[in-house]
Amino acid sequence: MKKNKNYYISTKQLFDSLGGYTNIKYFTHCMTRMRFQLHNQDLVDEEGIKNSDYASGVNKNKSNGEYQIIIGADVPKFYKIFCEVNSYDEDGKTILEKEADFSTKQASEIKAMKDKFKVKGFLNTSLAFISKVFSPIVIPLVGYGLILTLWSLLTVEWNGPGSIAAASSHFIGQVVGILDILVGAFSLFITVVIGYTVFKAMQGNGIYGIIIAVVLTAPGLVSMGDVKPEPGQSILQAYEGWTLFGEGIVYPWKINFNGLIIPMIIVAILGAYIERGTEKISNNTLKMILAPVLIIGGTFIFAIFIMAPIGLLFTNYLSIGINWLSTNLIAKYVAIPIIAGLYGPLVITGLHHSLTPIILQGQATYGATVIQGFITISNISQGVASIAFMVMHRRVVKMKDLGISNGVSAIVGGITEPSLYTINLKHLYPLIACSIGVFSGTLILVASNTYALQGSSSIFGILMYLLNAPDKTGVTTWIGGGYLWGVLSILTSCLITFSMTIILGKTKFFWNRSRELILADYHEDIDELKKVSKKDWKDIIYLEKSKKTEAKMAQKAKKNKVLK
Numbered sequence: 001m002k003k004n005k006n007y008y009i010s011t012k013q014l015f016d017s018l019g020g021y022t023n024i025k026y027f028t029h030c031m032t033r034m035r036f037q038l039h040n041q042d043l044v045d046e047e048g049i050k051n052s053d054y055a056s057g058v059n060k061n062k063s064n065g066e067y068q069i070i071i072g073a074d075v076p077k078f079y080k081i082f083c084e085v086n087s088y089d090e091d092g093k094t095i096l097e098k099e100a101d102f103s104t105k106q107a108s109e110i111k112a113m114k115d116k117f118k119v120k121g122f123l124n125t126s127l128a129f130i131s132k133v134f135s136p137i138v139i140p141l142v143g144y145g146l147i148l149t150l151w152s153l154l155t156v157e158w159n160g161p162g163s164i165a166a167a168s169s170h171f172i173g174q175v176v177g178i179l180d181i182l183v184g185a186f187s188l189f190i191t192v193v194i195g196y197t198v199f200k201a202m203q204g205n206g207i208y209g210i211i212i213a214v215v216l217t218a219p220g221l222v223s224m225g226d227v228k229p230e231p232g233q234s235i236l237q238a239y240e241g242w243t244l245f246g247e248g249i250v251y252p253w254k255i256n257f258n259g260l261i262i263p264m265i266i267v268a269i270l271g272a273y274i275e276r277g278t279e280k281i282s283n284n285t286l287k288m289i290l291a292p293v294l295i296i297g298g299t300f301i302f303a304i305f306i307m308a309p310i311g312l313l314f315t316n317y318l319s320i321g322i323n324w325l326s327t328n329l330i331a332k333y334v335a336i337p338i339i340a341g342l343y344g345p346l347v348i349t350g351l352h353h354s355l356t357p358i359i360l361q362g363q364a365t366y367g368a369t370v371i372q373g374f375i376t377i378s379n380i381s382q383g384v385a386s387i388a389f390m391v392m393h394r395r396v397v398k399m400k401d402l403g404i405s406n407g408v409s410a411i412v413g414g415i416t417e418p419s420l421y422t423i424n425l426k427h428l429y430p431l432i433a434c435s436i437g438v439f440s441g442t443l444i445l446v447a448s449n450t451y452a453l454q455g456s457s458s459i460f461g462i463l464m465y466l467l468n469a470p471d472k473t474g475v476t477t478w479i480g481g482g483y484l485w486g487v488l489s490i491l492t493s494c495l496i497t498f499s500m501t502i503i504l505g506k507t508k509f510f511w512n513r514s515r516e517l518i519l520a521d522y523h524e525d526i527d528e529l530k531k532v533s534k535k536d537w538k539d540i541i542y543l544e545k546s547k548k549t550e551a552k553m554a555q556k557a558k559k560n561k562v563l564k
Helices: 007-017 046-050 075-085 105-117 121-155 170-184 186-201 206-216 261-278 284-327 335-341 343-349 351-366 370-392 397-413 417-427 429-447 459-464 481-505 508-522 526-531 534-563
Strands: 024-029 033-038 057-061 066-070
Touching: 007 046, 007 075, 024 075, 033 075, 046 057, 121 170, 121 186, 121 351, 121 459, 170 186, 186 206, 186 261, 186 351, 206 261, 206 284, 261 284, 261 351, 284 335, 284 351, 335 343, 335 370, 335 429, 343 351, 343 370, 343 417, 343 429, 351 370, 370 397, 370 417, 370 429, 370 459, 370 481, 397 417, 397 459, 397 508, 417 429, 417 508, 429 481, 459 481, 481 508, 508 526
Parallel strands: none
Antiparallel strands: 024 033, 033 066, 057 066
16 A cells, blocks of 8 residues: 655644544554554544545554554654644653643743843854753652662761761661662663653654663663772773783773763764764664664664764763852852853853853762852742842732742742842843852852752752761861751842842842833833832732722633522
8 A cells, every 4th residue: 555655744644533632631652553542433434534645544452442543554653743733742642732722921021031132043052952852850859869868877977987867776777778769860861861852852762862872871881980099090091891802902991971961962872863863764674673783883883983972071070160150269160150150141041051061060070069059059048039029029019929929939839930030130220130140059059069959959958968068079068068068058049139129129220120021911000109108019919909800700600690
């Protein structure tokens, strides 16, 4: 039977034949079939499907209620286009919400501001790709961070050698043994899941990403941390390797990718491109045989022969460089606070995504990073800046709820975009005040050598701070521990952010600028509102509340009348 290769038409036809969103629960595919779970199979236009060019037949699995459409060996491509054309995520369940569906003023403002400040061109594409790679693992990382925090509390030596909590109780000791396994698997989890998410971000088969990552972290390969160079010997000279080119010539090295985050991303990208290349094989049987061999084998050869030694050295020196910036007696008071102060603007441009692989790499190498600590400070401070702005202009009633909700979103949820785009960036001085506050708070963070684990970046990020800096960093946290100094860093940043927002907001330039913006958005003149006495203002508020109460009662009465 001649197949219709225009799957963009065929997938829309199948979607309509199955009854659309109202009838499709979810779907997946196997080697040759699309498998659908439907609300009502009687609504399906079965004859239309059977007579189509894209389907070889239909099969109903009574045991599990599946409605199967036989496509053939090209089903992965058909499945992907079906998701794309009909606005499904590739999980076969989630209906993607399009930007045009958002109609609220705030959402429109956020989109407009993002478009205005978004980095363009190749850099924007790269940042969007990084976001796609790491976004799916943010929530698991928060949970994992809490596990790491618990492990840290139970294994830290509170009063010198032998004073860990695990030594005080058999039960706690056993719990620590369980946590050791979970903690030890952290870098392996990240490495493997990145293989999957990179393939998915490039619209490839995520299973290939998992296979490649598992192969490159196999027990036969040697992890960077297990290599102990002799004095005067480089890390590559100490590595075990194969002698394919004769005895005494050690190459390629048996480098394990466990913990090599950035190299793993590059390797997975190549694998995804190889997969795209195999799509050009016209013979489906030949493609089924050759594709796995070319994708897995080709990627492995590139990884071991080329990427492994380059990636090992790059990762090693990147981690060393970031740690030097975080611990050097001079550099840490300059570089890290400046980056922290600029984190808010980085979020606006999208460049903050570039820090994610650096954080994960630093944690895999040293056990924690200072970077995660200042991200928590920055996110909380953005919320505080919004609330401070709202306090200044609290008589603009319509804006009051906006300031509170957006501020709480940043402080409690770590979601700063609403605060940034609707208040802080728009009025500018709250963003400047926040940068000053974060810079100041981060000075305390780096001075006290307070490190944090990858995880929550909101008020709950306090739980991510470590009591003591990891041994590998070569520094010691000040007396009182990371929790104390982490909290003091946050409080310092918040106090300075709040104060500077009020101070800057009262300057003539920023006051007049905000007056024009508020007048345009809410039709309220803050100069006129400022002249109203407290007594008169209380009367105005009382009248507004009375009107709202009367309106609600009238609406309720109308509703009851309709029901009767």
